[in-house]
Amino acid sequence: MTKISIVAFDSTRFDVDAENGSTVMENAIRNSVPGIEAECGGACACATCHVYVDDAWSEKVGSPEPMEEDMLDFAFDVRPTSRLSCQIKVRDELDGLVVHVPERQA
Amino acid sequence: MSTPIETDVVIIGAGPVGLFAVFELGLYDLKCHLIDILDRPGGQCAELYPEKPIYDIPAWPEISGQALVDRLMEQIAPFSPEFHFNRMVAGFRKLDNGRFEVETDEGELFHAHAVVIAAGGGSFQPKRPPVPGIDAYEGTSVFYSVRRVEEFRDRDLLIVGGGDSALDWTLNLQPVAKSVTLVHRRPEFRAAPDSVNKMFAMRDEGKVRFEVGQVTGLKGENGQLSAAMVKGPDGEIDIACDRMLPFFGLTMKLGPIADWGLNLHENLVSVDTEKFETSIPGVFAIGDINWYPGKLKLILSGFHEAALMTQAVKRIAHPDQKLVFQYTTSSTSLQKKLGVK
Incomplete structure (x- = not known):
């Protein structure tokens, strides 16, 4: 289990024991984190699981693949640390990861 | 029944x-x-x-x-x-x-x-960009598709998006509109490379304007748009426009x-x-x-x-x-x- 934290827009912090290989989106949905909609179910086909990776973690998480970058065009208020949480796979080196939910999804 | x-x-x-x-x-x-x-x-x-x-x-x-x-x-x-x-x-x-x-x-x-x-x-339904207050302009100044090209004649048009619809309409409405500004959040596009090249060529000729950024708000009165606020890498600017076409795909x-x-x-x-x-x-x-x-x-x-x-x-x-x-x-x-x- 890897510990990750998803911070809702109202600053409520969800500390989650996440299984390696699962996505950050799946963990957000399972824990009913408000503001993560994941309309397409994790197919990288919408932009409703948009998160900002905490600055301290941005480098470790890495940057989006071209397909995800395309999808991010549909998100609201995209920033340099923006990712779609369905495309971030939990793994050992992400233990302690913090992501922030934006004000709204597209 | x-x-x-x-x-x-x-x-x-x-x-x-x-x-x-x-x-x-x-x-x-x-x-x-x-x-x-x-x-x-x-x-x-x-x-x-x-x-x-x-x-x-x-x-x-x-x-x-x-x-x-x-x-x-x-x-x-x-x-x-x-x-x-x-x-x-x-x-x-x-x-x-x-x-x-x-x-x-x-x-x-x-x-x-x-x-x-x-x-x-x-x-x-076309996806509505989550810009605060956009609903006040829908159907009068903001449109999600081009039903009639004439609607855009002699207008200051703002097109938002980076896919084929955004690029195609930038190219096709440029001869009709008074001015065309394309706004996309990054300089890379999802659209066909040929259309992208044509758009950049038009920009170099001064026929269209292209800005990297995201629309954060709209200005106007009674459903009549006068400008869009666009946040880009160098801060926020106002782009004057009276018609806006956001292309954010479909839900x-x-x-x-x-x-x-x-x-x-x-x-x-x-x-x-x-x-x-x-x-x-x-x-x-x-x-x-x-x-x-x-x-x-x-x-x-x-x-x-x-x-x-x-x-x-x-x-x-x-x-x-x-x-x-x-x-x-x-x-x-x-x-x-x-x-x-």
Whole structure:
């Protein structure tokens, strides 16, 4: 289990024991984190699981693949640390990861 | 409750694939009623890109969305399909006699041997960018599709997005509009490289303006847009405009069909590749709405699916009749039905 934290827009912090290989989106949905909609179910086909990776973690998480970058065009208020949480796979080196939910999804 | 309309097949969706299904079913004497949420036939072709050319329809090197729809309407006219527009399918059930009952949100009832779901992306809606207060300008200054090019004549136009629609309309409306500004959040585009090159060439000639950024707010009064606030890498700027076209794709809303108990695959209806039948026998799904291994969302794939679906529907509707496969080029009986003999 890897510990990750998803911070809702109202600053409520969800500390989650996440299984390696699962996505950050799946963990957000399972824990009913408000503001993560994941309309397409994790197919990288919408932009409703948009998160900002905490600055301290941005480098470790890495940057989006071209397909995800395309999808991010549909998100609201995209920033340099923006990712779609369905495309971030939990793994050992992400233990302690913090992501922030934006004000709204597209 | 109204008196049910008795027919052979109910087709949900009057896009290109639903329309062509009328033709295939018609060749086998199967009468169709079509239900569509839009106010006219054509689905996305008519609603989103009526003037946009399509290049991958066999034997049509180039045809616009609306022209394709017009041709299909002409082709199916001999079969007198009946359309029910501005309707959404609400209810569905199997009757004791083996037929199906379909109900619209307006309360009309249809009884049919088979139901064909040709609903494309579902009852689709263009995605609205989550810009605060945008609803005050929708329909007056902000549009999600180009229905009439004239709407943009001599306007200061702001186009937002980085896909084919955004780029194509930047190129196509530039000669018409007073000014065109394209805003996209990054200098890379999803659109066809050729269109992107053309846009940059126009920018270099001073014909269009391109800004990297995201729209964060709108300025104006009484639904009349005067400027958009755009946050870019160098801070926020106001871009003067009185028309805005945001292209943020479509949302796929399957709608009430999702509650029919059909097997779904990521919001699409799973079908077999022999009959394009769903997990409910007698209910078929063709075109963009269906899924099977190897599925390609192409209009031509939907046409093929319509032809194969028809064979199965014919067996359901007339189990006692022998299916005789015929070509329209040589069969006098088919030609009679088409009114050409």
